[in-house]
Amino acid sequence: MTDCLFCKMVAGDIKPDTVYENDEVLAFRDINPQTPVHVLVIPKRHIATTNDLEAGDAELIGKLYLVAKQVAEQEGIAEPGYRTLINCNRDGGQAVYHIHLHLMGGRPLGWPPG
Ligand code: AMP
Numbered sequence: 001m002t003d004c005l006f007c008k009m010v011a012g013d014i015k016p017d018t019v020y021e022n023d024e025v026l027a028f029r030d031i032n033p034q035t036p037v038h039v040l041v042i043p044k045r046h047i048a049t050t051n052d053l054e055a056g057d058a059e060l061i062g063k064l065y066l067v068a069k070q071v072a073e074q075e076g077i078a079e080p081g082y083r084t085l086i087n088c089n090r091d092g093g094q095a096v097y098h099i100h101l102h103l104m105g106g107r108p109l110g111w112p113p114g
């Protein structure tokens with residue numbers, strides 16, 4: 001997708017603050033962090049929202065979580081804990097329409113969210 005911000009990062013046209021990368025997944029720091037650690041974990045393949053997921057994407061989504069687990073360890077938040085979430089569409093608060101798993105931690109997080 002040429003007009004997608006996160007696809008431009010995957011293509012190298014925009015350089016994120018990358019914390020992890022492999023063939024299928026990219027993880028980088030959120031530009032407007034809401035927590036001391038705030039990393040976005042994305043599939044390199046463009047998928048707009050969780051509504052667009054298909055059965056064949058199951059393994060890829062699992063890999064996002066495995067990368068989040070690894071980055072949490074790297075960032076020192078695995079033991080105290082953290083939150084992972086994917087926003088979907090307007091009511092979910094999605095602003096960038098390329099699926100991204102938020103990895104948030106570094107302080108106690110409130111629940112429920114607003
Ligand atoms: P969401 O609201 O779930 O779609 O989250 C989009 C996230 O992308 C927000 O937390 C933004 O701060 C973040 N974001 C937007 N532009 C950039 C960028 N250029 N680099 C890193 N993070 C970004």
Ligand code: ZN
Binds near residue numbers: 001005008046098
């Ligand atoms: Zn994209």
